[in-house]
Amino acid sequence: MRDTEKAFIALRNTLSLYTSISDSTWQAFMTICKFKSVTKHSLLYKIGYTPSSYSYIYKGLVRCFSCDGKGNEYNKVFFDEGKFPGSMTALLTSSPSILSLEALEDTLIIEINFIAYRKLMLKNDELKLFQIYYLEKNWLLAKESREIEFVQNDATARYLCFIDEYSQLTDRLPQYHIASYLGITPTQLSRIKKNI
Secondary structure (H helix, E strand, O other): OHHHHHHHHHHHHHHHOOOOOOOOHHHHHHHOEEEEEEEOOOEEEEOOOOOOEEEEEOOOOOEEEOOOOOOEEEEEEEEOOOOOOHHHHHHHHHHOOOOEEEEEOOOOEEEEEEEHHHHHHHHHHHHHHHHHHHHHHHHHHHHHHEEEEEEOOOOHHHHHHHHHHHHHHOOOHHHHHHHHHOOOOOOHHHHHHHHO
């Protein structure tokens, strides 16, 4: 079986984790998707550009980051297999993105046309349920716990939370990316790791 077929099977399985997806819904959904290969260090979506799609990761790893006026990068979140990276605020507001998404490994994705998805979702109860359940779990609940973690925890506690949340990624991510996500320097991260 080719990667394209495997990727679409994986995407349907991921959607089905949130709600049942009938054959007719799946056939309609597949028409708005495109399989793509993204090389390591390529940008899926760029700061300053208005995106028209979001993605599903079949294989690979993507970071979402912002930049300050001096060009310093700040990692916001990491997406691995089974996740849906995209600049959602930019998509919802049809405005230039304040985030970039970069492949940290050679990555296989399914690109999903956002406008076509919204039109399809508004007519389809299964996709509406998927959207609700996915947003509740991955945006509302995850965002709240991350915000509390950053306000209440010191760097060591944030690192321990990171290991808990991203245990499968600790060996795949360079230390400087982990440090950026935690809001500390790579030197501080080395010190924390030695003390644990």
